[in-house]
Amino acid sequence: MQVKNCDCRLCDFWGGERRAGGHPVDVHWDQPERLKVRRGLIPEGDETAFERIMGTSDIFPINFLSRGMNAAKAVCKVQLYRGGQIPAGAGSGFLVAPNLLLTNNHVVRSRNMAGMAKVIFDYAITDDFSLGHTKVFTVTEDVFFTSPGDELDYSFVSIEPSNNESAQLSDFGFLKLMAQSGKAVKGEPVSIIHHPNGGLKSLSLRNSRILTTQGDFITYTSDTEPGSSGAPVLNDQWLPVALHHRSVPHASIRNRWVANRGIRISSILSHLQLHATKGNTDALRIVGLLNL
Incomplete structure (x- = not known):
């Protein structure tokens, strides 16, 4: 497909x-x-x-x-935008280390696209079936590594550690790989x-x-x-x-x-480590963040 x-x-x-x-x-x-x-x-x-x-x-x-x-705390909605304001599709993602998210390449394909995305945590209903208070964080272009969609179809992207409401990304933990x-x-x-x-x-x-x-x-x-x-x-x-x-x-x-x-x-992780050994700077940083 x-x-x-x-x-x-x-x-x-x-x-x-x-x-x-x-x-x-x-x-x-x-x-x-x-x-x-x-x-x-x-x-x-x-x-x-x-x-x-x-x-x-x-x-x-x-x-x-x-x-x-x-475990569910670390999972978020990845919202894409065109022109910074117009919604342009959405996917899912999850934190795998402090300030580091894993999603698909076909969700976030490039470093430039990462800069036009937001991640939304706690977009879920509570025990009384009301909508919880969502926390929105900015995807940064600081760390980015990807494999094309017709290969392994993954992207690691970095997330701001706090948002404009002083919410802390660390509150959501991460899923260890x-x-x-x-x-x-x-x-x-x-x-x-x-x-x-x-x-x-x-x-x-x-x-x-x-x-x-x-x-x-x-x-x-x-x-x-x-x-x-x-x-x-x-x-x-x-x-x-x-x-x-x-x-x-x-x-x-x-x-x-x-x-x-x-x-x-x-x-x-094998693909990531291979590129780290070849000297890719972002791959090296991610390997360090993941403690591989």
Whole structure:
């Protein structure tokens, strides 16, 4: 699927297998060595975690909810503008280090485009279903590194540490990126925290499984909408395993979509480190910020 430049509203066209009337995909368990790595990432206190991964239990420790809410703080809406004032599409993104955001290249394609974007945190409903007080921060041109949309389709951009209302970006924390492969395996449920259609922050929770983990990408069946581009794909420990970026079209039926696809975090970090070793200044700075 070719992604139109600068128009995040056209991204992520996905009806999903359930919406499009597709048939379930036969999921085979991943390689034993990947399952071993995955088991090693489970906290000692989570006694049913591996059973949930294997699909034999649906029992969670109660802190699953609070940990998810804490992870959601770092996810924001990325609003693009033309001429500084006219809205020109929106995507999602998430903080991965102090003052550093990860999103898609097709959301923020260039350093110049970064300077015309804002990020909006707490754009969500509260417990009483009222709209919370949003905090808007400026995207800066200070740090920027990207991979084109037809390659790994990611962009790291820097964010101002405070806004004109004295809100602090540090209050939202960040989702730590791990270079290790094996953070999720085939058949494992995943969740996505995103801003579908550029709207309120939402959660596609576990009603999804990883279909493939080939090469630089994973495919999965989570529900997304336009505006979900740039959202984190998360395992049950709320660790980012991929960066959501597009849908997978049916092989022979037009306008039918059979899955979603994300770029593996391990592939993004490997690509970033490669360019850092080649002397790219921004890549070097980001590697330092991520403590890789």
